[in-house]
Amino acid sequence: MQVLNGHRTIRKYTGENISEALLRKILYSGTRASTTGNMQVYSIIVTRDESMKNQLSPCHFNQPMIKEAPVVLTFCADFNRFNKWCRMRDASPGYDNFLSFVTAAIDALLVAQNVCVAAEDEGLGICYLGTTTYMAEQIINILELPQGVVPITTVTLGYPAEDPPLTDRLPLDAIVHHEKYSDYSADDIDRLYGEKEALPENIAFVKENNLQTLAQVFTEVRYKKSDNEAFSKALLSVLEGQGFMNHQR
Amino acid sequence: MQVLNGHRTIRKYTGENISEALLRKILYSGTRASTTGNMQVYSIIVTRDESMKNQLSPCHFNQPMIKEAPVVLTFCADFNRFNKWCRMRDASPGYDNFLSFVTAAIDALLVAQNVCVAAEDEGLGICYLGTTTYMAEQIINILELPQGVVPITTVTLGYPAEDPPLTDRLPLDAIVHHEKYSDYSADDIDRLYGEKEALPENIAFVKENNLQTLAQVFTEVRYKKSDNEAFSKALLSVLEGQGFMNHQR
Numbered sequence: 410m411q412v413l414n415g416h417r418t419i420r421k422y423t424g425e426n427i428s429e430a431l432l433r434k435i436l437y438s439g440t441r442a443s444t445t446g447n448m449q450v451y452s453i454i455v456t457r458d459e460s461m462k463n464q465l466s467p468c469h470f471n472q473p474m475i476k477e478a479p480v481v482l483t484f485c486a487d488f489n490r491f492n493k494w495c496r497m498r499d500a501s502p503g504y505d506n507f508l509s510f511v512t513a514a515i516d517a518l519l520v521a522q523n524v525c526v527a528a529e530d531e532g533l534g535i536c537y538l539g540t541t542t543y544m545a546e547q548i549i550n551i552l553e554l555p556q557g558v559v560p561i562t563t564v565t566l567g568y569p570a571e572d573p574p575l576t577d578r579l580p581l582d583a584i585v586h587h588e589k590y591s592d593y594s595a596d597d598i599d600r601l602y603g604e605k606e607a608l609p610e611n612i613a614f615v616k617e618n619n620l621q622t623l624a625q626v627f628t629e630v631r632y633k634k635s636d637n638e639a640f641s642k643a644l645l646s647v648l649e650g651q652g653f654m655n656h657q658r
Numbered sequence: 659m660q661v662l663n664g665h666r667t668i669r670k671y672t673g674e675n676i677s678e679a680l681l682r683k684i685l686y687s688g689t690r691a692s693t694t695g696n697m698q699v700y701s702i703i704v705t706r707d708e709s710m711k712n713q714l715s716p717c718h719f720n721q722p723m724i725k726e727a728p729v730v731l732t733f734c735a736d737f738n739r740f741n742k743w744c745r746m747r748d749a750s751p752g753y754d755n756f757l758s759f760v761t762a763a764i765d766a767l768l769v770a771q772n773v774c775v776a777a778e779d780e781g782l783g784i785c786y787l788g789t790t791t792y793m794a795e796q797i798i799n800i801l802e803l804p805q806g807v808v809p810i811t812t813v814t815l816g817y818p819a820e821d822p823p824l825t826d827r828l829p830l831d832a833i834v835h836h837e838k839y840s841d842y843s844a845d846d847i848d849r850l851y852g853e854k855e856a857l858p859e860n861i862a863f864v865k866e867n868n869l870q871t872l873a874q875v876f877t878e879v880r881y882k883k884s885d886n887e888a889f890s891k892a893l894l895s896v897l898e899g900q901g902f903m904n905h906q907r
Contacts, residue, residue, distance in 0.1 A: 410683075410687055410776055410779050410780075413687040413690050413775060414686070414687055414690050416691065416692070418692060433830060433834075433885040434659075436830060437663070437830055438659055440827050440830065440833055441662050441664075441665050441827070442662075442665065442771065443665070443774070443786045445786075445788045445828070446788070446824055446876065446880055447827075447882060448876065448881075449827065449832075449833065451826050451832055451833065452835060452836070453834050453835070454837075454839060455834060455835065457836075457837070458837050460872055461837050461838075481792060482813075489841070489842075490842055490847075490850075491720075491876075493842050493847050494847050494851050494873055495873040495877055497844060497847050497848075497873075498871035498872070498873035499873075499874065499876065500871060500874040500877040501877055502877055503877060503882055503883020503884070504881070504883075504886065505853065505883070506883075506887050506890040507893060507894055508791065508792070508886045508887075508893055509789050509881075509890075511763075511893065512788065512791070515767055515788070515791075515810070518767040519767060519770070519771045522691065522767070522768045522771035522772060522775075523662050523769070523771060523775070525692070526662060526772070526775055527659055527662055530659050531659075535692075536903075537692045537694075537768075538758060539761065539764070542761070542764075545819050552835075552838055552839055553720075553838045553839050554839050555841055560685060562759075562764060565743050575690075577696070578689050578690070578696075581689060583739065584685070584698065584701055584702055584705045585682075585685055585699065585701070585704060586701060587703075587704050587706075588704070588706070588707050588710050589710075589801055590701065590703060590801055590802050590803050590807065592738070592780065592804055593738075593742055595746060598739070598742050598746055601739075601810060602743050621675055622747035622748055622749055624743055624744040624747035624748075625747065625748065625749040626748035626749055627695065627740075627744065628744055628747065628749040629749070631695055632695060632752070632753070632758075633743040634750070634751075634755075635689065635752070636754020637752050637753065637755050637757045637758055638752070638755050638757075638905040640757040641755040641756040641757040641758075641905050642761065642905065644756060645756055646870060651762060656886075656887040656890050656891065
């Protein structure tokens with residue numbers, strides 16, 4: 410619980426490497442996560458090589474963690490291995506569809522979070538990179554992911570060289586609903602987002618961007634509609650290319 | 659690490675209830691998980707009420723955990739709250755697209771796994787229900803989820819009334835790739851799946867189903883192509899209905 414409650418994203422790492430033994434220990438804890446029907450329809454690509462990091466870096470918008478972390482982990486939805494097994498055992502796999510992609514992505518994400526918790530429990534720092542789903546096609550090419558495999562998220566791992574405070578979160582009541590979804594009134598939104606909006610760093614963030622509200626920083630700078638739409642098309646096209654939309658043909 | 663490595667799915671629960679204080683503590687640990695841009699685009703619906711469980715039960719193919727667990731948690735991708743906040747702050751949200759659904763689903767799953775780890779750390783047992791994405795439309799109706807909200811996974815929570823052994827997993831080498839994806843040869847598949855296929859319970863499983871191979875139990879009984887295709891169409895239609903495919907119009 411202390412490990413979970415003490416989580417901070419760590420973006421700066423010391424030069425210290427992560428031993429293969431420690432990495433395996435952490436990844437093993439990942440594989441103990443629940444998985445649909447115990448199919449384990451995921452894979453993890455470990456990047457340590459500098460030239461591979463240089464190739465991956467633009468896929469993650471050149472965020473410095475990719476080059477500076479000793480280990481980069483790309484978590485993938487993976488039905489390729491399972492499909493191969495089925496075909497070798499006189500079984501016809503029916504996993505070339507959207508539901509199976511979602512199933513495999515869920516598997517991959519539960520493993521990813523277990524790996525992060527295990528890493529932090531060992532004194533390492535982690536950073537998730539959301540860019541993975543934006544740039545999936547490029548990552549597929551670099552990591553040579555075959556049909557049936559789609560990268561879902563990336564985590565950088567290293568020994569922390571910074572000690573940031575906990576990040577703010579919405580009050581628990583903003584997130585939790587009892588029995589049915591209770592939709593938010595204008596008063597609810599004001600109350601639930603008030604603390605976040607009043608934080609000095611968020612006020613500064615709005616000013617730096619010459620905007621009027623924190624929400625505008627999200628919609629106009631960080632997560633813009635035009636970008637989201639372009640990435641949506643690219644990701645759907647990746648799902649087709651990797652063989653997860655065959656039911657729509 | 660012990661909590662992660664000791665994870666077993668628990669499907670049988672004692673009659674003991676989970677206090678609201680303990681549940682809040684566990685859910686709080688969930689919200690400490692990483693979230694894209696700290697947007698927290700997820701919600702958790704807590705079901706304790708018997709009549710609500712009775713309604714949800716068929717959505718989960720009447721698996722007994724729904725009715726028998728004191729608490730059922732439905733984890734949802736949720737851009738509704740964030741969109742409302744944006745609109746109240748003179749910001750135009752651009753999150754009615756597939757990429758945003760995936761972003762919110764990732765958020766929801768990292769939280770779910772943190773909640774499960776926290777619950778197990780408190781001595782509770784958990785069970786994930788993959789049926790959530792199959793029956794999303796029915797769940798949306800029962801839980802009254804508005805536009806922008808899609809259920810992603812369900813977890814049942816309770817004090818364990820069973821003590822099953824650890825479930826088998828593929829060897830770590832089946833899951834982990836170094837630098838690039840190394841595709842599997844026929845020999846690799848034989849080697850990596852050999853232990854699983856030789857387990858007495860899996861051999862019995864094949865016989866019970868009058869089949870020849872374990873893989874056939876998956877393709878012909880548990881996760882059939884025809885089901886997967888029907889659920890794929892239903893889920894894509896849910897994404898359209900909940901407003902995550904507007905870029906395709």
